[in-house]
Amino acid sequence: MTSSPAHLREPARDTPVFGEYDVVVLGGGPAGLAAAAAAAAHARRVLLIERYGFLGGMGTAAGVTNFCGLHANVFGEIKQVVHGVADDLLGRIDRLGGLNPPHRVFGKIDAQAYDTAVFKCAADDLLLSRGADLLFHALAAGVVMDDERRIKALLVETKSGRQAILGRVFIDCSGDGDLAAFAGAAYEKGDAHGDLLYPSMMFRLNGVDADKAGEAWRTIPALMDEAAKRGVTFPRKGAIVRPQKHSIEWRVNVTQVKNDDGHAVDATDAVQFSRGEIDGRKQALDFFAFLKREAPGFADAYVVDIPPQLGVRETRRITGRYQLTADDVLTCASFDDTIGVNGWPIEAHVAGDVAWRWPDIPGSRGFNHLPYRMLTPPGLDNLLVAGRCASMTHEGQSAARVSGGCFVMGEAAGTAAHLSLAGNSPCADIAVDRLQETLERGGVYLGRDA
Numbered sequence: 001m002t003s004s005p006a007h008l009r010e011p012a013r014d015t016p017v018f019g020e021y022d023v024v025v026l027g028g029g030p031a032g033l034a035a036a037a038a039a040a041a042h043a044r045r046v047l048l049i050e051r052y053g054f055l056g057g058m059g060t061a062a063g064v065t066n067f068c069g070l071h072a073n074v075f076g077e078i079k080q081v082v083h084g085v086a087d088d089l090l091g092r093i094d095r096l097g098g099l100n101p102p103h104r105v106f107g108k109i110d111a112q113a114y115d116t117a118v119f120k121c122a123a124d125d126l127l128l129s130r131g132a133d134l135l136f137h138a139l140a141a142g143v144v145m146d147d148e149r150r151i152k153a154l155l156v157e158t159k160s161g162r163q164a165i166l167g168r169v170f171i172d173c174s175g176d177g178d179l180a181a182f183a184g185a186a187y188e189k190g191d192a193h194g195d196l197l198y199p200s201m202m203f204r205l206n207g208v209d210a211d212k213a214g215e216a217w218r219t220i221p222a223l224m225d226e227a228a229k230r231g232v233t234f235p236r237k238g239a240i241v242r243p244q245k246h247s248i249e250w251r252v253n254v255t256q257v258k259n260d261d262g263h264a265v266d267a268t269d270a271v272q273f274s275r276g277e278i279d280g281r282k283q284a285l286d287f288f289a290f291l292k293r294e295a296p297g298f299a300d301a302y303v304v305d306i307p308p309q310l311g312v313r314e315t316r317r318i319t320g321r322y323q324l325t326a327d328d329v330l331t332c333a334s335f336d337d338t339i340g341v342n343g344w345p346i347e348a349h350v351a352g353d354v355a356w357r358w359p360d361i362p363g364s365r366g367f368n369h370l371p372y373r374m375l376t377p378p379g380l381d382n383l384l385v386a387g388r389c390a391s392m393t394h395e396g397q398s399a400a401r402v403s404g405g406c407f408v409m410g411e412a413a414g415t416a417a418h419l420s421l422a423g424n425s426p427c428a429d430i431a432v433d434r435l436q437e438t439l440e441r442g443g444v445y446l447g448r449d450a
Contacts, residue, residue, distance in 0.1 A: 015155065015164045018135070021047045023417045024154055024167035026140055029057020030403040031387030031410035032173030033123050034085040038414030038442070039171075040132040044421065046414075047165060048127060049156060052308065053136045055123035057175065057387075059403060060116045063202035063307030065244055065251045069404020071102060071110040072343025074450060076362030078102075078110050081341050084444040085126075086407040092122035100245050108361050109343065115245045116307075138163075140174065143182040149381045151183050169382045169417040169427065173410055176268055177316035177389035185377040185385070186319040189266070191394040196264040197313035198236075198349040201255045201280025205288070206304040210247035213297030217242050223294050232290070235283050238354045241291070249304065252291070255283040257310060262351065267312040280310050313349055313388070313401060320391025321428065322373035329368050329399045330359050334447075337432045338369035339439060340408030341447035342400045349398075357395075365450040370405060372432055375413050381426035386413040408444070415439055 023039040025032050028050035036048040048055075058064050067090075072081045090112075093099045098118025102110035127134060138156040144164065146152040153164040172179035177187050190196040220241050224234055239254035257265045257276040265276035284306055291298040327333070329346055343366055346357040359366055374391045375384045385391070386409035388401035399405070415438050419430045436446055 015162050018163040018165050019047065020166040021045045022167070022421055023169050023171065023414065024165055025049065025171045025173055025414070026154065026179045027057065027173035027175060027387065028055035028123070029173060029175060029387060030059065030406035031413070032057070032171070033089070033127060034407045034410030035171045035173055035386055035414035035417070036127055036132045037085045037088070037130050038411045039417050040127070040130040041442070042415070042418040044418055046132040047135060048132055049135045049138045049140070049154070049165070051137070051139050054120040055127070056116065056119050058311050060120055061308050062311035063116060063204060063251065063305060064311060065113055065116055065202070065204070067112045067114065067404065068402035069342060069344035070112060072341065072365070072367040073109055073361045074366050075364070081343050081367055081445050081447065082404040082407050084407070084439065084442050085411045086404070087443060089122060089126055092125055093118050096122055098122070098245055103242070106356070108358065109345065113242065113244050113251070140178045140182070143179065145183065149379060151380070151382055154179060169384070169420055171413045171417060172383065172385045172389065173387045175312065175315070175388050177318050177385065180318045180377055180380070180383060180385050180389070181316060183380055183383060185380055185383070187316040188319060189316055190314070196266060196315065197398060198256045198258060198264040198351070199267065199276065199310045199312045200253055200349070201257060201284050202307055202311050203252050203284040203288070203303055204244070204305040205250045205252065205298070205301045206248055207301045208243070208248050208250050209297040209300065210243060211297070213250070213295070216295060216297065220291070220295055227290065227294065234287070236352050236354065252284070252287065254287050255280050256349065256352070257283070258351070265310070266315060267310065268315045273310070276310055281306055314394070314397060316389050317397055318377050318385045318389055318391050320374050320385065321376050321378060322371050322391060324370065324374055324392040324396035324400055326357070326393065326395035329396060330357060332359050332364045332366065333368045335369040335371035337372040338446045338448065339372050339412035339435065340370050340444050341367040342370055342405040342408070343367040344399050344402045344404060346395055346398045347402070348395065367447055369447055370400065370408055372412060372416070372435065375409060375416070376428040381428070382420070384413040384416060384427050386410045411442070411444060412439060415442070
């Protein structure tokens with residue numbers, strides 16, 4: 001039997017052009033929807049491309065169901081510090097009845113739960129109200145370059161076949177840095193040893209007796225410790241089990257998906273990703289059985305949702321003109337080119353555990369600036385990168401990857417794209433003071449007063 005060839009050469013073909021846009025945004029998570037909304041607000045012709053049939057990124061596709069990083073502990077007082085497009089989205093979710101009040105995490109910071117179905121509808125409404133176009137069920141497949149510094153088109157695979165999308169400025173909010181990698185941008189993965197943050201398969205339960213469950217997010221970890229003494233094993237410590245908008249519905253975050261060698265699954269490896277999805281679902285059912293057996297209030301609960309995909313925390317991180325570091329987060333660093341702030345601590349999903357590291361609370365302002373240079377990969381004049389694939393070290397990304405930071409980066413990227421077009425200049429060369437003025441007029445908090 002002859003072996004299969006390692007590669008096949010595809011026939012040359014003409015690729016139909018889907019359309020031509022001022023700003024092309026890849027990825028519809030918090031960064032992407034904020035980028036598209038911001039650019040469209042300046043009357044730019046904008047297309048947002050999303051692989052699923054809905055927006056929200058990991059917040060909907062992976063069932064995260066909580067906004068993290070919207071708030072900061074500012075000298076002992078917890079305040080919302082992410083505004084702008086985020087406020088518009090929060091208002092729309094709230095008006096549709098899908099937003100919880102903020103809840104306290106470890107007594108130090110707030111997160112805010114939402115209904116995932118409502119998030120999807122609110123995000124649609126926000127983007128369409130601002131005049132952006134949406135293309136769902138489209139997977140990035142490559143780029144065509146004008147020259148070594150400028151992207152001409154993004155190639156996508158759709159149910160209509162491969163199509164080319166021409167653009168003047170491109171914003172990579174894919175989470176995995178797909179567009180930037182296709183264009184030749186430098187990137188890193190993981191820590192100094194290549195170890196990535198571990199992904200998790202979230203899941204939601206219904207039928208929980210909230211009165212009996214009480215503050216189960218406090219008691220369940222103790223139940224896990226007791227079970228571990230009896231030989232029961234769990235994917236990781238630090239289960240996060242919390243009620244959602246409706247008290248009978250709870251979200252569970254406890255799984256940790258790894259390869260056979262113990263290292264985290266890499267979601268840019270199709271085989272690892274596929275195996276990880278299967279293992280994540282198995283872990284979810286195993287932990288659900290533990291909850292029904294051991295946790296008060298969960299005896300009659302049932303699994304209402306295992307989301308479409310794993311919750312991926314880290315893959316590619318583009319090497320930009322500045323990398324946000326752990327020290328920046330822990331010392332509440334300031335930057336002259338601030339585009340907004342991150343108030344979330346370092347949340348490192350390491351083997352078997354979640355390692356938290358905090359700035360001085362309550363002795364500090366509790367947030368760091370996010371510099372515009374994080375969004376600008378050298379050598380590519382019409383590309384910006386926002387969200388968890390922006391320019392950060394492994395530990396810096398462990399903090400600023402959450403939705404609050406992604407909203408900030410996305411809104412800045414969309415606004416910068418508009419200014420780049422207005423001034424006919426490379427994205428990295430726009431006037432940062434004008435970017436900051438424009439962001440502040442839109443309600444963004446730059447953190448320059450603390």
